[in-house]
Amino acid sequence: MSFPSIDAARLIGRIRELGEIGRDAEGRLTRLAGSDNDKAGRNRLVAWIEAAGLDVAVDQIGNIFGIWRSEENSGEAPIMLGSHIDTVINAGIYDGCYGVLAALEVIETLKDRGVTPARPIVVAAFTNEEGVRFAPDMLGSLVYAGGLPLDAALATIGTDGSSLGEELERIGYAGNIEPGFLKPHAYVELHIEQGPVLQREGFSIGAVENLQGISWQRVTIDGVANHAGTTPMAMRSDAGLAAARVGLFLREHIARSNAPSVATIGTMRFEPDAINVIPSRAAFTVDLRDPDEDRLQALEAALADFLVRIGAEEGVTISVERLARFQPVAFDQGIVAAVEASAKARGLKSRRMTSGAGHDAQMIARIAPTAMIFVPSRDGISHNPREHTEPDDLVAGANVLLDVVERMVSGR
Amino acid sequence: MSFPSIDAARLIGRIRELGEIGRDAEGRLTRLAGSDNDKAGRNRLVAWIEAAGLDVAVDQIGNIFGIWRSEENSGEAPIMLGSHIDTVINAGIYDGCYGVLAALEVIETLKDRGVTPARPIVVAAFTNEEGVRFAPDMLGSLVYAGGLPLDAALATIGTDGSSLGEELERIGYAGNIEPGFLKPHAYVELHIEQGPVLQREGFSIGAVENLQGISWQRVTIDGVANHAGTTPMAMRSDAGLAAARVGLFLREHIARSNAPSVATIGTMRFEPDAINVIPSRAAFTVDLRDPDEDRLQALEAALADFLVRIGAEEGVTISVERLARFQPVAFDQGIVAAVEASAKARGLKSRRMTSGAGHDAQMIARIAPTAMIFVPSRDGISHNPREHTEPDDLVAGANVLLDVVERMVSGR
Numbered sequence: 001m002s003f004p005s006i007d008a009a010r011l012i013g014r015i016r017e018l019g020e021i022g023r024d025a026e027g028r029l030t031r032l033a034g035s036d037n038d039k040a041g042r043n044r045l046v047a048w049i050e051a052a053g054l055d056v057a058v059d060q061i062g063n064i065f066g067i068w069r070s071e072e073n074s075g076e077a078p079i080m081l082g083s084h085i086d087t088v089i090n091a092g093i094y095d096g097c098y099g100v101l102a103a104l105e106v107i108e109t110l111k112d113r114g115v116t117p118a119r120p121i122v123v124a125a126f127t128n129e130e131g132v133r134f135a136p137d138m139l140g141s142l143v144y145a146g147g148l149p150l151d152a153a154l155a156t157i158g159t160d161g162s163s164l165g166e167e168l169e170r171i172g173y174a175g176n177i178e179p180g181f182l183k184p185h186a187y188v189e190l191h192i193e194q195g196p197v198l199q200r201e202g203f204s205i206g207a208v209e210n211l212q213g214i215s216w217q218r219v220t221i222d223g224v225a226n227h228a229g230t231t232p233m234a235m236r237s238d239a240g241l242a243a244a245r246v247g248l249f250l251r252e253h254i255a256r257s258n259a260p261s262v263a264t265i266g267t268m269r270f271e272p273d274a275i276n277v278i279p280s281r282a283a284f285t286v287d288l289r290d291p292d293e294d295r296l297q298a299l300e301a302a303l304a305d306f307l308v309r310i311g312a313e314e315g316v317t318i319s320v321e322r323l324a325r326f327q328p329v330a331f332d333q334g335i336v337a338a339v340e341a342s343a344k345a346r347g348l349k350s351r352r353m354t355s356g357a358g359h360d361a362q363m364i365a366r367i368a369p370t371a372m373i374f375v376p377s378r379d380g381i382s383h384n385p386r387e388h389t390e391p392d393d394l395v396a397g398a399n400v401l402l403d404v405v406e407r408m409v410s411g412r
Numbered sequence: 413m414s415f416p417s418i419d420a421a422r423l424i425g426r427i428r429e430l431g432e433i434g435r436d437a438e439g440r441l442t443r444l445a446g447s448d449n450d451k452a453g454r455n456r457l458v459a460w461i462e463a464a465g466l467d468v469a470v471d472q473i474g475n476i477f478g479i480w481r482s483e484e485n486s487g488e489a490p491i492m493l494g495s496h497i498d499t500v501i502n503a504g505i506y507d508g509c510y511g512v513l514a515a516l517e518v519i520e521t522l523k524d525r526g527v528t529p530a531r532p533i534v535v536a537a538f539t540n541e542e543g544v545r546f547a548p549d550m551l552g553s554l555v556y557a558g559g560l561p562l563d564a565a566l567a568t569i570g571t572d573g574s575s576l577g578e579e580l581e582r583i584g585y586a587g588n589i590e591p592g593f594l595k596p597h598a599y600v601e602l603h604i605e606q607g608p609v610l611q612r613e614g615f616s617i618g619a620v621e622n623l624q625g626i627s628w629q630r631v632t633i634d635g636v637a638n639h640a641g642t643t644p645m646a647m648r649s650d651a652g653l654a655a656a657r658v659g660l661f662l663r664e665h666i667a668r669s670n671a672p673s674v675a676t677i678g679t680m681r682f683e684p685d686a687i688n689v690i691p692s693r694a695a696f697t698v699d700l701r702d703p704d705e706d707r708l709q710a711l712e713a714a715l716a717d718f719l720v721r722i723g724a725e726e727g728v729t730i731s732v733e734r735l736a737r738f739q740p741v742a743f744d745q746g747i748v749a750a751v752e753a754s755a756k757a758r759g760l761k762s763r764r765m766t767s768g769a770g771h772d773a774q775m776i777a778r779i780a781p782t783a784m785i786f787v788p789s790r791d792g793i794s795h796n797p798r799e800h801t802e803p804d805d806l807v808a809g810a811n812v813l814l815d816v817v818e819r820m821v822s823g824r
Contacts, residue, residue, distance in 0.1 A: 131687060
């Protein structure tokens with residue numbers, strides 16, 4: 001038998017077109033939330049949504065929605081599909097954008113085929129999923145799910161000192177609709193794996209049944225600035241060396257614990273940051289993740305104990321600020337089963353798996369049955385220009401999403 | 413018997429007045445070479461030199477000279493005294509400025525006493541001694557001594573992307589006199605110790621007989637940017653963790669070697685510098701110093717070997733750029749003896765010592781007999797707002813300089 005399919009050329013063409021928006025002189029792709037590049041990407045997406053004949057809605061935190069509804073189904077809770085289109089610095093073209101554009105593609109395909117869905121279908125693009133410029137990440141979907149007050153979210157100050165609310169106003173995406181205005185009947189997010197598992201094990205579809213917990217902290221270590229040439233090594237309080245021990249401790253601790261935990265120190269600042277001055281301050285972020293809440297808490301506790309220890313051993317003072325904390329999330333088994341059923345019917349190898357990354361789906365899971373679909377990432381590389389997924393895999397994932405949605409809206 | 417003395421109130425008043433020039437809103441003192449704050453400090457110094465009735469000269473690298481000469485002695489090689497008035501970021505008020513203002517004070521004292529020196533006496537303030545904005549440090553005196561071509565020095569690009577030559581033009585201190593235009597008969601630099609030795613051992617005068625060697629390098633480590641949540645710890649090439657190992661290695665290596673070597677990583681940059689991205693690049697500076705050239709070379713070799721090792725162990729590529737390299741310098745024994753004799757005559761406890769910091773004196777030593785005089789630094793703290801020297805020590809050091817100069821110009 002033959003299966004309906006999305007328009008592969010249209011989907012892949014849009015992913016590549018959006019991926020050209022926001023490149024600098026060196027060709028680096030960067031669309032940080034609320035930036036001019038973000039505005040350009042949003043404008044392109046809204047134009048596609050309008051061209052598809054959908055209603056465009058923007059809420060007060062800047063989340064964009066393309067709504068397909070009819071007089072008959074407008075009273076029903078909608079099926080929501082989506083992800084985000086903001087990026088990290090020097091990003092690839094698939095992270096987030098694939099899920100948003102595939103959702104739009106699924107809706108257009110159903111429209112083109114004359115399907116009359118029993119429920120509205122909505123494509124959503126959530127604000128500041130990456131969290132590079134504004135913390136926490138997944139901010140737009142968090143606010144939409146009621147997990148963070150709108151006012152607090154709009155007042156968030158970015159790494160460049162700007163406020164998210166002012167930036168959304170500036171780029172014309174501070175909407176007037178209240179976040180959460182649509183309560184989904186279900187939410188499904190299609191995304192690249194951003195990890196090596198599917199490719200390494202030869203699967204083309206991941207039926208994502210849960211998502212690991214995430215802990216973000218900012219650690220600030222204060223030592224004593226002093227002359228690099230005249231201060232004996234034994235008489236120093238070097239904030240930089242104390243910071244160096246933290247990352248190495250986390251790596252060794254996880255290796256010893258044999259857990260799937262991951263720990264990353266992605267940002268680092270020295271003060272005064274001069275060649276011939278011992279650093280008086282080192283400020284850095286710590287990203288800890290584990291699929292198990294108890295293990296994640298144990299890892300956080302081990303870090304806290306170690307910071308106390310180096311405070312004494314290095315003669316430094318240490319302060320810690322929590323930037324974000326999300327518990328592991330379990331997704332809806334019914335939707336996960338529908339993903340597996342579609343893959344099986346289409347002859348696509350699939351496996352159940354845990355998401356290592358944070359996604360908007362973990363926020364929407366608070367207000368609606370939710371699951372995710374993963375497709376392979378070459379070499380597991382993401383947040384990098386070398387991020388890549390084969391066109392066949394992109395199409396296969398979008399078609400599985402099409403099946404899952406069609407089953408939901410046909411009430412089967 | 414009683415000894416002539418400099419004007420204590422005038423000297424200390426000027427040090428404090430100059431120390432108020434270049435403070436930001438938080439009260440942090442910063443006069444980086446070629447900056448607007450540097451210009452303001454230079455203007456203040458030049459006004460004092462003119463008020464003292466000296467000839468002002470500015471050479472092509474921006475070094476400032478105040479020249480006291482007469483028709484009788486203008487044919488003789490001058491005695492040069494000085495240091496620098498540029499500062500690090502968030503600096504103290506004594507580093508460099510004390511030596512320049514005490515030199516001016518010595519000249520004014522001799523003038524006021526009607527002394528007729530057998531040689532001209534010159535106060536010098538050298539450009540960019542700190543090297544915070546432009547590398548290498550001690551650049552102005554290095555060019556003056558013929559150790560770096562003028563064109564190359566003027567073309568130096570600063571941490572903010574500016575060029576030293578353009579900045580000197582901008583602030584009005586790109587002079588037209590050729591560096592080295594005055595070949596000193598002798599050069600003496602008075603400076604705070606910037607280390608803990610004199611205070612800890614109860615000496616008020618250091619007769620500095622040599623200066624340790626300095627090696628500055630920039631190390632760039634390239635790993636692979638990847639997603640912080642989905643990349644297992646064992647599959648990472650984390651440039652930040654590789655960088656962390658370098659500083660800790662240097663500290664352990666020096667502790668094992670039992671040498672007086674010091675090693676400092678004062679600057680650090682991560683790329684892309686995002687919370688949820690494994691660092692693809694860590695770039696940092698390494699400052700190595702030792703009074704013995706062989707030991708300094710051995711330390712450089714140990715670092716080079718370790719970088720090769722972590723390149724393999726961490727799966728990263730490493731490149732090294734040499735920023736500056738100066739061998740240890742031996743000063744003039746005759747001047748050192750004169751410093752000791754003056755201290756002894758005045759009943760001041762003195763000891764011979766090695767300078768741990770780099771100073772303009774090590775450059776001028778290439779073209780003239782040179783030595784330095786140190787006074788105590790409280791707790792050895794320098795390059796820090798808490799840098800402090802007791803007024804009595806400031807006056808004692810200036811009076812020893814006065815004696816040494818008077819002996820030289822009287823031909824005794």
